[in-house]
Amino acid sequence: GAVVSQHPSWVICKSGTSVKIECRSLDFQATTMFWYRQFPKQSLMLMATSNEGSKATYEQGVEKDKFLINHASLTLSTLTVTSAHPEDSSFYICSARDLEDRDPDTQYFGPGTRLTVL
Amino acid sequence: AQTVTQSQPEMSVQEAETVTLSCTYDTSENNYYLFWYKQPPSRQMILVIRQEAYKQQNATENRFSVNFQKAAKSFSLKISDSQLGDTAMYFCAFRWAGTASKLTFGTGTRLQVTL
Numbered sequence: 202g203a204v205v206s207q208h209p210s211w212v213i214c215k216s217g218t219s220v221k222i223e224c225r226s227l228d229f230q231a232t233t234m235f236w237y238r239q240f241p242k243q244s245l246m247l248m249a250t251s252n253e254g255s256k257a258t259y260e261q262g263v264e265k266d267k268f269l270i271n272h273a274s275l276t277l278s279t280l281t282v283t284s285a286h287p288e289d290s291s292f293y294i295c296s297a298r299d300l301e302d303r304d305p306d307t308q309y310f311g312p313g314t315r316l317t318v319l
Numbered sequence: 320a321q322t323v324t325q326s327q328p329e330m331s332v333q334e335a336e337t338v339t340l341s342c343t344y345d346t347s348e349n350n351y352y353l354f355w356y357k358q359p360p361s362r363q364m365i366l367v368i369r370q371e372a373y374k375q376q377n378a379t380e381n382r383f384s385v386n387f388q389k390a391a392k393s394f395s396l397k398i399s400d401s402q403l404g405d406t407a408m409y410f411c412a413f414r415w416a417g418t419a420s421k422l423t424f425g426t427g428t429r430l431q432v433t434l
Contacts, residue, residue: 235421244410244424245364292362296422307354308422310364 204228205297207311214285215319222280222314224295230275231297235308236268239292251278285318292316321346321413325425332401333433339386340396340428342411350416353387353394358427359407367409370394372416398430406432 204227214220224234232253237245249259249270257270267289269281278297282289292315296308322345332338344353355367370378370387377385382402386395398405411425 239362244426245422247421250421294362294364296364307366307369309366310356312361312363 203299203307203309205231205295205309205311207293207295207314209314210312211315211317213317213319216286217284219281219283220285220316222282222293222295222316224278224280224297224311226276226297226299226309229297229299231278232275232300234272234278234295234297236270236278236280237294237296239294239313241292245294248280282316285316287318290316290318321348321415321423323411323413323423323425325409325411325428327428328426329429329431331431331433332398334401334403336401337397337399338401338430340398340409340411340430342394342396342425344392344394344411344413346392346413346415348415352414352416353385354412354414354422355383355385355394355396356410356412356424357405357407358410359404364410368396401432403432403434406430 206225208223234251236248239245248263249257251257251270251272253272259265272278292313294313296310324343351372353370357365357367368378368380368383382399384397408427410427412422414422
């Protein structure tokens, strides 16, 4: 149980285009999902907290107009990188909490999406 | 604000030996959770072990155990009988016990298990 998927696993796009990354909880309902960014050989940096049916909460320094987050259902959150530039190239990871699980305080992570902007 | 510090960027251990990864944290909260996550080359984050701050007993999961020293704000991970599959980045993480709280990660320790 507690499986989180991400799609796509790897995407290459041209500078100036927008890219959408999906995060799904496959076998549980996630009212809260988290989006992280990870540069090579570095730790995970939280970008935003996504709550189903409401606006996402962004961390300080994260541009909300550039990184659009939509959490339209209890099993799906999307991150759209708008007008992507090479500096947006990174590994994006989502996670989710299963509030009905015996460990509601544990986050389950997706496999990540590698974004390369040319 | 909470901070998590992992002072060992890289460590190496021989197969079947024991290794301890250190983690310290700083918080003014009294009720919180601590985690160790493993990130192998596939980059999938895997929960290794968790500890509730209100529990005095150290958590164990098979070959993995922690030494939780609340007063010292220390949370080390011991891996016994190391296996080649343990090679990965290990991240220590903190989370306050509030419902809307988030994980704060340390900088990670790269563990290499050798023959």
